[in-house]
Amino acid sequence: MINRFLLAGPAALAPLLILSAPAAAQQGAEIKPIIDARLRYEAVDQKAVDADAVTFRLRAGAEAKIGKLSILAEGEGTWAPVNDYNAFAFPILDEQRRPQYAVVADPENIELNRLQLQYRDGDNALTVGRQRINLDDQRWVGSVGWRQNEQTFGAVRGEAKLGPVSADVTYAINQRTIFGTDAGPRTAFDGDFVFAGLGSKLGPVHAKLFAYLLDYEEDFFLANSSKTFGGFLTGALPIGGKNKLNLRLSYARQSDYKNNPFNYAADYWALEAGTALAGVNLAAGWEKLGSDNGRAVQTPMATLHKFNGWADVFLTTPAAGLEDAYLTVSRKFDGVKALPGLHANLTFHRFDSDVGDIRYGNEWDASAGFNLGKTGLLLKYARYNAKNFAVDTNKLWLQAEWAF
Template sequence: MNTSKFPKIFGALLLGACSTVALQAAAQESESATLVDALKSGEVGLNLRYRVEVVDQDAIINPTLDQYDMEDEAVASTLRTRLNWRSGSYRGFTGFLEMDDVTAIGNDSYNSTTNGNIDHPVVADPEGTEINQAYIRYSGGNSIITAGRQRINLDGQRFVGGVGWRQNEQTYDGVRYQYGSADSFQLDYSYVYNVNRIFGEDSSNSDIGGDIQLLHAIYPVAENHKVSAFVYNLDLEDSTNNASRTYGVDYKGKFGPVKANLSYAQQSDIGDNQYDYSANYYLAELGADLGPVATKLGYEVLGSDNDVGFKTPLATLHKFQGFADKFLATPLNGLEDLYVGGSIKVAGGNLGLTYHNFEASEGSESYGDEWNLSYGRKITEDISALVKYAAFDADDDSTAYADTDKLWIMVTANF
């Protein structure tokens, strides 16, 4: 376990504690009369998530060997064990500590990005044990201040999220301030100096350090209508070509049975990024319930400028542009994703089907299309199961993407 980052984490904890001293005097008396009582009343949680991921991918090109690999299949059988502890509240303060362990069950016939199996397709669930979260939080009135290693998910996670689909979650080291409530104005600001990525501490891609500032605000303009604005300043040290500043606005509203989501963002390079570019992002999505079927139609564009695609290095990417994860990095000519889908309740669970068509936003190149199928349901109050399937069909003229099928079977238990 890498302990070199602990001084920074505890420094952030101390900063958050000091910044709330003035607020502490006005805090209401909590359930715990003393700090010892708060520690004794803490709660322990256990989460187990077992998953099998099967990948069948044509024409895998190994960049190290510069040739086609012999293997085109991968099978990853992994168990994530998550143990956490949350203290009781004392004068508005609580503490939280969470440990994650990811273990491969059986043969690791997949490329986890750290296990050396580069002749198999990538399933980015490397083995390892690490501190997932460790923070002190103050809550008082309409304000929350969190200092330390924490989860940050902003506005659907399109630009900033925790990548919760992967077994090793992405978390953030820094200080976060939140103000407001769900039915009023909300302000969310974070200063982050380190991002703990999904690849684990044994990877050269483990962390992204830098001067990261995340500002997000939401205002309910009317009932069922909200507008948000955001500025994400990513002055990155360890991934300089992803250093960028993104300004954007987002609208979510409901017109009777129809839900609408419209979003626009503009991004440009900052810091030591060697690329000079200014790219745009657009989203238009409509949803409606047609009888028992919940439908969705969307069009998302990640633009391009000077052969640089719109970048989303902190996003929860698996939620967008298809389950097959073919576009974790935006192509040089950008990306247009036209998608339509629906879901319906079946046998106590939720059955979903979505179709995506992918094309370049600059030029006429077609990347391919993809079908996504999923079914999830609760087995008991504490245990749930999920099955997902993705089939990506690359365009016949594509040299960058290969036909790919993926299957997931997952069981999650909370205690």
Template sequence: MVLIGSVTPWSSAAAQGTSAPSAPAVSPASPDPITPYLHARYRLETVDQADIAQSATASTLRLRAGLRTAVWNGLSALVEGEAVVRLGPRDYNDTVNGRTAYPAVPDPTDVLLNQAYVRWQPARELDVVAGRQTVNLDNQRWVGSVDWRQNDQTLDAVRVGIAPAAGARIDYVHSWRVNRVFGPDSPQGIWRDSNIHLLRGSATVPTAGTLTAYGYWLDLPAAPALSSRTLGVRFAGDHAMDGGVKLYMAGEYAHQRSHGANPRRIGHDYWLIEPGLGVGPVVARVGYERLEGDGTTALQTPLATLHAFNGWTDRFLTTPADGLRDLYGDLQWRLGPVFTDAPATLRLQWHDFNATHGGRNYGREAGAWLTVPVTRRITTSFKLSHYDAQRFASDTTKAWLSIEARY
């Protein structure tokens, strides 16, 4: 499953490969030289955090409009603007409005250029994209566009994709600027003068899955403590059995060291094992994820779609210095059609968090996410998550109601 544009209900499950920028290229057979599109997403988000007296309520609308060209001699282009508008009171901290008496909901009001790139695909084996773009690699654990927030994370970058043989792919990305979800008005909204190199190769093994090896070099002068070199390997696949039963498996190991502007010497391991079983409309997974820490520093994934991992209340967007061990269960149930042929889905999630250094119990989290397609173009969803703090952070409850339309 490739994640394109938005975080799907299986955002933490194994994604097989890399995605192109979020608006796909137009087929050469398209009769229109320029095709406009519009995405709109309204969200009501509430946050109740025990260590902050006020509760947050954020009512925001994201409008994303763009133009994409048809393919001409392998060339195409896309330009996409984005506006995030507050609808209602400012009873939340959007990270730049100064409302620090409220919990954070990092969806600041803004109007900006979200994507603008040129794409060259002279053959099926070669794909080059240059400009401002979303980049989503594998399951977005290391690199993602954070589409869960109203403002995307994009890279000013050149991306080259090569498919040397059937089932094989090599991707390389060089980026010099990270446009983060906090927007240009935030001191940490743009990481300028970055020197980022992302290299990834994958091969699909028939009837087994996809084996991926990667190296990510992040030199971030705007966030030097997050500069790192990460080398890793990942396997993800599934196997169909008799009686409509399907087995799933994902496993991953990586080692991260300091790099570039990082003033400290670090060396931390990452581990993931995630088996699963699908029976009819239900898929259940259990997982163990370990981000190592030594009490002073810990493994970090600053370019990831972090909301998709370690609980939806976002208590672990930054890995604690003592590291993080996440034992979790995840269940998705296709409930069947309600308004359209597309099925409604219910996802349930549970986490138990502990430190890798010292072993202290951080806390537990439970969440539920219901998604209901209303028409072919309109989808609604309701999401609820609660973090029960033990020895890290504070009790937190978050809820979201969203309506999304794509034209």
């Protein structure tokens, strides 16, 4: 019964939003337009193939609020005036599958992105329909916002807060991927997915326990069915004057679930420490996606571009697992009036296996950006130097983004 309601919900909400808009306006409802545009050039240089992509993505829609109730509808379209790239990294009979080029996972696409009904009362909320879900740092569940086509979920999500304790529970039946409407069976994955979190903040300390139960229906994707239980702890320690040492520790245990053909139980660890010195932000960290019995920790719903290097070499964790030791230096230049919002970032990664003592390689990532009015401009570069995994990969991005 819940499954049928979730599937029918988006279709039912569309005419409701359209028909109710004039009446809502008369009743004093707030109607907010949604416009989000992004123009990007992406270049990829690998040993055997390269790619050049110019893509333009537009999201447009509206959200109508009447008291504590809101209805949101949003469409998404991506156009590629320069399409010398392979939009699909997997075999599929489609004109956007161009294996003579390197992969840029931004296929041309027009689709419904979000269509949801929400009731919110302060920190308590219930959201039903196709929705964006970004949990914590998006290591386990996220919208993959870096790619042009967003990942969304057909789900029921409940959020509640009682004193210092907050709860966030989602039941989803559909993961709509970044590959768009022409990706065949990879357009969306069906299943039974539960995301649950219970957290509390006490002063500068934030602690949270989480559980992710992923039960996929597609036969070719069953290896990603897993159960993950863990938590994280963040806090800040004074180290003299106004300086603080920001700390984050996360641990999880992942194992096979339901019809996963693998039998494994592997650990996930993440440690990070950061501080600011003379206006420069410094951070050092180590992340391990462990391996057991030939299967490593996988995060198929994560915003993967945020982790393990911008070259996206490790979107799927190697069977021997992955250890990522990294150092980041960043700064915001608030005093540059001609370039408001100017910021720069430089990160170095060293990649190794969890088992087998395999040196995967290292990577340099750099970015700089600033604002021109409501338009954000960004330059990014990634250079992965391969050792015993994948191939040398260079990527360059030039981007302009505007949101209303």
